[in-house]
Structure formats: C-alpha cells, structure tokens
Amino acid sequence: MGEPQKRIPVTVVGGFLGAGKTTLVNHLVQSAKLRFGVVVNEFGETGIDGSLIENVDADGVAELTNGCLCCVGREDLISALFRLTGRKEKPEHILIELSGLADPVPVAQTLLDPFARTRFELDGIIGVADARNLERTLGEVPEGAVQLAYAGAVVLNKTDLSSPPQVAEAQALVQRINPLAKVYPTARARVAPEQLLRLRSFHPDWPPQDHHHLHTPHLQTFTLRATRPLERHRVNAFIDRYLIARPDAVFRAKGYLSVRGFKQQILLQSVREIFSLEESDRPAEAPSELVVIGRNLDQREYEEAFRGL
Ligand SMILES: Nc1nc2c(ncn2[C@@H]2O[C@H](COP(=O)(O)OP(=O)(O)OP(=O)(O)O)[C@@H](O)[C@H]2O)c(=O)[nH]1
Numbered sequence: 001m002g003e004p005q006k007r008i009p010v011t012v013v014g015g016f017l018g019a020g021k022t023t024l025v026n027h028l029v030q031s032a033k034l035r036f037g038v039v040v041n042e043f044g045e046t047g048i049d050g051s052l053i054e055n056v057d058a059d060g061v062a063e064l065t066n067g068c069l070c071c072v073g074r075e076d077l078i079s080a081l082f083r084l085t086g087r088k089e090k091p092e093h094i095l096i097e098l099s100g101l102a103d104p105v106p107v108a109q110t111l112l113d114p115f116a117r118t119r120f121e122l123d124g125i126i127g128v129a130d131a132r133n134l135e136r137t138l139g140e141v142p143e144g145a146v147q148l149a150y151a152g153a154v155v156l157n158k159t160d161l162s163s164p165p166q167v168a169e170a171q172a173l174v175q176r177i178n179p180l181a182k183v184y185p186t187a188r189a190r191v192a193p194e195q196l197l198r199l200r201s202f203h204p205d206w207p208p209q210d211h212h213h214l215h216t217p218h219l220q221t222f223t224l225r226a227t228r229p230l231e232r233h234r235v236n237a238f239i240d241r242y243l244i245a246r247p248d249a250v251f252r253a254k255g256y257l258s259v260r261g262f263k264q265q266i267l268l269q270s271v272r273e274i275f276s277l278e279e280s281d282r283p284a285e286a287p288s289e290l291v292v293i294g295r296n297l298d299q300r301e302y303e304e305a306f307r308g309l
C-alpha cells in the first residue's frame with residue numbers, strides 16, 4: 001500500500017506575449033524555497049521555452065509542443081503533470097507557463113476535473129502584463145483581456161521600461177478588467193513568492209459557467225531556420241529591418257542563432273521594438289532557429305531574409 005498522496009498545488013501563469021512569464025517562473029523557482037515542477041506550453045514547435053527555464057533539472061520541466069494547450073492539450077497536460085509527479089523527488093509545487101496566446105480558463109478547468117483533483121490542487125492563476133505595452137496590446141487584441149480577467153494576481157511587469165503615468169494607466173486598466181485581482185507593479189517580475197503562491201484561491205464552484213473559450217485571432221507563428229553560421233552584421237540588419245522596425249506587426253521573436261565568431265549560440269529575444277542578445281550555453285554547431293509571432297507578416301519574405309543571413 002502506498003502512502004496517501006498529498007495534493008500538489010499548481011499555479012497557472014498566463015499573460016501576453018513577451019510580458020515576462022518565463023522571467024516570473026525563473027524568479028519563483030529561484031526565490032521560493034520549494035522544489036518545483038514546471039510545465040511549459042510552447043507555441044512554436046521548437047524547444048525554446050523549456051530551455052529558458054533555469055534551476056530546475058531537465059526531468060522537472062515538461063514541454064508541451066502541440067500548439068494551443070487550451071484546446072488540444074487536455075490529455076497531454078494531465079499526462080505531463082503525472083509524469084512530473086512520478087519522479088522520486090516529487091515537486092512540492094507545479095507552475096504551468098502558458099504560451100502567450102492561450103486562454104487560462106480551460107487549463108484551470110482541466111486541473112479541476114475529478115481525476116486531476118485526486119493529485120493536484122489548482123492554487124491560483126497569475127496574469128503577467130507588460131506595463132509599457134498593455135494598452136496597445138489590448139487595443140489590437142482585445143480578446144487578450146481574458147488572460148487578466150480570471151487572474152487572482154497580476155504581475156504588472158517592465159516598470160523599468162515604462163514611465164510612472166504609463167504604469168498608473170496600466171494598473172487602472174487591469175483593475176477595470178479585473179477589479180478583484182491584486183496588482184503588483186514590478187521590474188523583472190520580482191514579486192515576493194508568498195504574494196503569488198499558496199493562494200488557494202479556488203473553491204469548487206469555480207470556473208464561471210458563462211466563460212466562452214476565446215482564441216487570440218489572426219496571429220501567425222512561424223519558425224525560421226538556417227544551418228550555416230550567420231554573419232553578425234546581417235543579423236543586426238535583420239533585427240532592425242524585420243523585427244524592431246515593425247512593432248505593430250511583430251509582437252514577439254525568440255530563438256537561438258549561431259553567429260560566425262561565437263562559440264555559443266546567441267539567444268535573441270524581442271518584444272515589439274525592445275530586443276536583447278545574450279550568449280547562451282548552447283554550442284554554436286546547432287542550427288539557428290527563430291520563432292516569430294505577429295500579424296499580417298509575409299512568411300516567405302522572412303524565410304528568404306533569414307536564409308540570406
Ligand atoms: N527591461 C525589462 N525586460 C524584461 C523584464 N521582464 C522580462 N524582460 C525581458 O523581456 C523578454 C521577454 O521575457 P519573457 O520572460 O521571456 O516573456 P514571456 O512572457 O515568457 O514570453 P513568451 O513566452 O514568448 O510570451 C526577455 O528578453 C526578458 O529578458 C523587465 O521587467 N524589464
């Protein structure tokens with residue numbers, strides 16, 4: 001006879017593309033004194049998001065790569081959760097990081113189904129929003145509000161890139177969408193873990209009966225690939241011309257690039273017109289891959305431009 005199982009709290013982290021979900025997950029893993037399991041929902045088919053999770057060993061991270069977790073991933077999600085808890089050292093808390101396009105409600109519903117409830121307890125939904133871009137994003141993609149509407153806590157991130165009036169406006173906007181949420185303005189998602197974990201915010205009559213599952217429409221995602229090393233000056237020109245010069249069309253890009261002269265791959269991340277380049281720990285022999293998410297983009301044009309780097 002096994003010992004009775006304690007239910008493991010699960011926190012769902014949702015929010016807009018590039019708002020800082022992975023940054024928050026890494027911060028929680030690093031600062032909360034708990035053994036974590038992490039489920040990452042990739043929107044592209046590459047393993048980029050999983051590789052960005054730090055301080056959790058590979059067996060403690062489950063990647064779901066089949067697109068929108070909210071519609072096709074129910075069984076996958078439950079299997080991933082059971083896989084994480086099948087380890088000898090069971091996680092004490094599980095974080096599910098949604099792709100920036102997913103609706104958190106069906107995921108929360110999955111966790112509340114009777115089978116999942118034998119082992120897991122939905123602890124809370126956290127929404128991550130980018131204080132600098134929130135108004136613009138909601139203007140373009142109003143359906144995105146669902147990612148904040150059901151959150152118990154909203155991390156209003158990137159205050160370092162926003163002016164105080166921008167932060168105040170974004171905070172007011174979040175409270176209009178969700179007057180019940182606690183809002184934490186911050187940079188680099190540095191909110192004290194006890195504000196976000198072990199909230200036990202769900203009672204059995206959740207979820208709302210009238211929730212209609214929403215998709216964020218008209219967004220494209222594609223992966224650009226190249227096998228030979230890229231030239232640095234061409235990469236710079238590509239970033240200028242195809243990513244940051246089109247902030248209303250390219251919402252998010254991230255990937256690993258092998259650039260001539262560098263022994264490790266370079267991690268490129270962009271969120272609208274802000275971008276960063278960092279040396280990663282991946283060897284530069286691997287092919288370059290860049291996931292691009294945006295709207296009204298000519299994929300062929302991007303593929304050709306990337307091939308020419
Ligand atoms: N300046 C600044 N940059 C930030 C902050 N938080 C995150 N970033 C950067 O913003 C980019 C996106 O952050 P992520 O944590 O990957 O965002 P995400 O929401 O997980 O992204 P997706 O999963 O692609 O939707 C990265 O380059 C981060 O380093 C912040 O508070 N300030």
